[in-house]
Amino acid sequence: EVQLVESGGGLVQPGGSLRLSCAASGFTVSSNYMSWVRQAPGKGLEWVSVIYSGGSTYYADSVKGRFTISRDNSKNTLYLQMNSLRAEDTAVYYCARSDYGGTFDPWGQGTLVTVSS
Amino acid sequence: DIQMTQSPSSLSASVGDRVTITCQASQDISNYLNWYQQKPGKAPKLLIYDASNLETGVPSRFSGSGSGTDFTFTISSLQPEDIATYYCQQYDNLPQVTFGQGTRLEIK
Numbered sequence: 399e400v401q402l403v404e405s406g407g408g409l410v411q412p413g414g415s416l417r418l419s420c421a422a423s424g425f426t427v428s429s430n431y432m433s434w435v436r437q438a439p440g441k442g443l444e445w446v447s448v449i450y451s452g453g454s455t456y457y458a459d460s461v462k463g464r465f466t467i468s469r470d471n472s473k474n475t476l477y478l479q480m481n482s483l484r485a486e487d488t489a490v491y492y493c494a495r496s497d498y499g500g501t502f503d504p505w506g507q508g509t510l511v512t513v514s515s
Numbered sequence: 516d517i518q519m520t521q522s523p524s525s526l527s528a529s530v531g532d533r534v535t536i537t538c539q540a541s542q543d544i545s546n547y548l549n550w551y552q553q554k555p556g557k558a559p560k561l562l563i564y565d566a567s568n569l570e571t572g573v574p575s576r577f578s579g580s581g582s583g584t585d586f587t588f589t590i591s592s593l594q595p596e597d598i599a600t601y602y603c604q605q606y607d608n609l610p611q612v613t614f615g616q617g618t619r620l621e622i623k
Contacts (some may be wrong), residue, residue: 443551443559443602443614456610492558500606501549503570505558 400424400504402493407509414483414513420476420493420506428471433496434478436489437508446491447478448499456499461487483513517541517608521601521615527623534590536618538581538603546582547607553617554599562601563588598622 406418420432434446447457447467455467466479476493490510494502518541528534538548546566551559561570563579566586576591590597603615 442617443553443604445612445614448610458611499609500547500612501561501564502551502559502604503561503564505560508558 400495402495402504402506404491404493404506404509407491407511409512409514410483411515412484412513415479415481416483416511418478418480418491418493418509418511420478422474422476422495425495427469427474427476431496431499432467432469432476433494433499433502434467434476434491435494435502435505436487436491438486438489441489444489448496449476450499480511483511485513487511488513516611517544517605517613519603519605519613519615521603521618523618524616525619525621527621528593529623530593530595532593534593534597534620536588536601536603536620538586538588538615540584540586540605540607543583544605544607547605548579548581548586549604549606550577550579550588551602551604552597552599553602559602593620593622595622 401423403421433448449455449467464482468477490508492505492508494505520539548566550563553559567579578589580587600617600619602617606612
């Protein structure tokens, strides 16, 4: 069964850092395009970042220079390193397999990141 | 960035009703459009890809149509389990994909 399980969310102060993990099963992370999508409380969906199977990475303007997407092939796990966090980064973060970066399926269950003092 | 405008933002309908949601792109996106369903407290789920293709396992009462800038998502006969928020999403401008603001569907 294809499955994604996120972890690493929590409460962090403004300016702090957090690393999210997304463990995959049923498929190989490194052979796929993998993305992070976030959803602020009560709001819609916002694409955050993608890593291509070849290793290229891309970011939304709102997180460029602060977030870094990566993967560990030996652990079949996707990561999102988030630095210089702001209140507006508060959201549920979902990882998803993305077909050539365009179609998200499946999604993980999400992990909540709260940036507050 | 390509902007996606969904309407209505919320909708109340009765079981058995035909429900239609529209999504308009700010520029021509061909058929590079998906529809997702998100139930409260859950992750989104892919329903329709490439504007009109039904994802495997999704009930046939769901359908999508359109191309260019105007798209439609339809539930032919609303069921109680269809209560959710529905999002359109364009992928014409990779890697910068964008979502519509969502349509919240409630039972009347």
